[in-house]
Amino acid sequence: MSPxxxxxxxxxxxxxxxxxLRLTDSFAEVSARPxxxxxxLRGKNIAWLFYEDSTRTRLSFETAAKRLSADxxxxxxxxxxxxxxxxxxxxxxxxxxxGVDAIVVRHKSAGVPWQxxxxxxxxxxxxxxxxxxxxxxxxxxxYTLTQKFGSLDGxxxxxxxxxxxxxxxxxxxxxxxxxxxxxxxxAPQTLMPPSLEGWNCKVSHDLDAVLPTVDAVYLLRxxxxxxxxxxxxxxxxxxxxxxxTDERLEHLGANTLIMHPGPMNRGVEIxxxxxxxxxxxxxxxxxxxxxxxMAVLFLLLGNNGSDSHPNAPRPNDQGPNEGIL
Amino acid sequence: MAERERKMTRPFGGVFVAxxxxxxxxxxxxxxxxxxHEIIEHNxxxxxxxxxxxxxxxxxxxxxxxxxxVEITGRDVPFxxxxxxxxxxxxxxxxxxxxxxxxxPCDLLNKVxxxxxxxxxxxxxxxxxxxxLTTFGRPRSVQLAVMVDRGHRELPIxxxxxxxxxxxxxxxxxxxTLDGVQLGEMRK
Numbered sequence: 001m002s003p004x005x006x007x008x009x010x011x012x013x014x015x016x017x018x019x020x021l022r023l024t025d026s027f028a029e030v031s032a033r034p035x036x037x038x039x040x041l042r043g044k045n046i047a048w049l050f051y052e053d054s055t056r057t058r059l060s061f062e063t064a065a066k067r068l069s070a071d072x073x074x075x076x077x078x079x080x081x082x083x084x085x086x087x088x089x090x091x092x093x094x095x096x097x098x099g100v101d102a103i104v105v106r107h108k109s110a111g112v113p114w115q116x117x118x119x120x121x122x123x124x125x126x127x128x129x130x131x132x133x134x135x136x137x138x139x140x141x142x143y144t145l146t147q148k149f150g151s152l153d154g155x156x157x158x159x160x161x162x163x164x165x166x167x168x169x170x171x172x173x174x175x176x177x178x179x180x181x182x183x184x185x186x187a188p189q190t191l192m193p194p195s196l197e198g199w200n201c202k203v204s205h206d207l208d209a210v211l212p213t214v215d216a217v218y219l220l221r222x223x224x225x226x227x228x229x230x231x232x233x234x235x236x237x238x239x240x241x242x243x244x245t246d247e248r249l250e251h252l253g254a255n256t257l258i259m260h261p262g263p264m265n266r267g268v269e270i271x272x273x274x275x276x277x278x279x280x281x282x283x284x285x286x287x288x289x290x291x292x293x294m295a296v297l298f299l300l301l302g303n304n305g306s307d308s309h310p311n312a313p314r315p316n317d318q319g320p321n322e323g324i325l
Numbered sequence: 326m327a328e329r330e331r332k333m334t335r336p337f338g339g340v341f342v343a344x345x346x347x348x349x350x351x352x353x354x355x356x357x358x359x360x361x362h363e364i365i366e367h368n369x370x371x372x373x374x375x376x377x378x379x380x381x382x383x384x385x386x387x388x389x390x391x392x393x394x395v396e397i398t399g400r401d402v403p404f405x406x407x408x409x410x411x412x413x414x415x416x417x418x419x420x421x422x423x424x425x426x427x428x429x430p431c432d433l434l435n436k437v438x439x440x441x442x443x444x445x446x447x448x449x450x451x452x453x454x455x456x457x458l459t460t461f462g463r464p465r466s467v468q469l470a471v472m473v474d475r476g477h478r479e480l481p482i483x484x485x486x487x488x489x490x491x492x493x494x495x496x497x498x499x500x501x502t503l504d505g506v507q508l509g510e511m512r513k
Contacts, residue, residue: 023422026410026411026423026426026427028426029426029427030411033460033461034460034461034462035459035460036460037460038411038412038460039411039412039456040411040412041416068411298411302421303420303421303422
């Protein structure tokens with residue numbers, strides 16, 4: 001049975017992650033066609049419910065939906081009835097009443113997508129909830145890595161920077177390790193989560209010691225808006241200790257992949273030169289994001305069997321109508 | 326009679342149990358050569374002809390027909406494959422998943438596309454393939470070659486080149502490989 005929601009990487013497990021990566025190849029091919037549009041999700045309605053700022057994730061989902069011929073409903077908090085005090089639940093019920101097949105949600109509080117999944121019947125896709133999860137980012141990161149390395153088994157990936165506030169780090173660690181990679185998180189103590197219990201990764205505070213051993217270095221955005229908390233003494237000191245500077249770039253292995261979820265603070269966690277280095281996969285990540293999100297949307301919405309078409313005929317020679325796998 | 330594992334969109338597929346053999350490997354080979362000659366004759370050569378195999382059953386046949394056409398004419402024949410899953414009309418009614426990545430070697434504008442599949446049944450796969458082709462340009466014409474035409478069409482679609490016409494019951498399964506064609510059923 002194919003999954004109904006995509007809330008967390010942990011729900012998928014290795015088999016589903018690999019199935020999504022396999023499907024992504026087909027959708028990348030669609031994106032490369034002279035007319036990059038297939039009728040696969042014709043008649044499906046997808047709503048964006050973004051309570052937090054986003055450019056690439058939202059545009060990426062929007063492009064993915066359009067390439068699959070789905071209809072989309074835009075919802076931006078700043079111009080909606082949320083300003084009149086409408087609750088999250090009422091907003092969701094309202095959207096649901098108009099008939100949606102999926103809601104892509106981003107919210108500053110962890111757990112919101114799970115809550116919405118309890119209230120309404122549509123497929124829910126988590127596009128980031130607080131510090132908690134960002135599963136489609138992790139899937140596109142996995143796809144980018146497998147394009148370069150084939151299998152992730154035995155590969156070593158360093159995730160560097162503001163681990164504490166990063167939903168990307170939490171989803172990435174789960175996804176990379178599910179595919180057999182080893183992950184080391186590198187950050188000053190103040191940017192580490194309060195407890196690392198249950199985290200399936202190694203911990204280091206010394207980037208220079210870790211870099212020679214990695215196949216990929218994943219730099220997280222230094223969340224400048226949180227600097228008033230004084231988690232690092234100064235950005236310059238952070239860059240000196242944990243940034244991918246020109247000097248570190250020179251000592252980086254020839255086949256080491258440089259990754260970043262965007263938006264980049266050039267000159268802080270990643271130098272101008274490192275961002276534009278041939279080893280940098282940053283624009284590849286963005287391009288892959290569209291294909292991966294097409295695969296996710298198709299997996300969740302294209303395989304609901306008779307559930308999504310209550311009046312559809314069920315030919316008796318078509319076999320059982322369960323999901324796949 | 327032989328049994329073989331058939332790969333189809335999950336959870337379909339399973340083990341095919343053959344009941345009757347209707348074409349041998351030699352029969353298939355002769356049909357491939359005859360159809361290759363027919364395609365060349367019909368198109369007065371291979372100018373602008375592109376051979377496209379339907380994933381997954383049509384691809385080995387398309388490869389053989391493409392090779393035969395090259396051997397007969399001494400000319401290059403562009404070869405592609407197409408997976409029609411994303412263009413099917415039964416998405417949402419039964420599980421549909423792309424199995425292989427589509428690969429079309431060139432712009433299809435003004436080309437003559439010869440679609441090749443193993444079995445022609447309801448015609449719905451071919452409808453999806455015609456839809457898919459339009460995303461690669463506007464071919465001058467599209468022709469259809471199938472190894473087996475088993476009848477039971479549900480759409481106004483007919484083949485241009487046929488290996489063999491085989492009358493069947495709806496619930497039978499026709500299994501085509503380069504080793505032969507067999508009639509039988511799926512064991513779940």
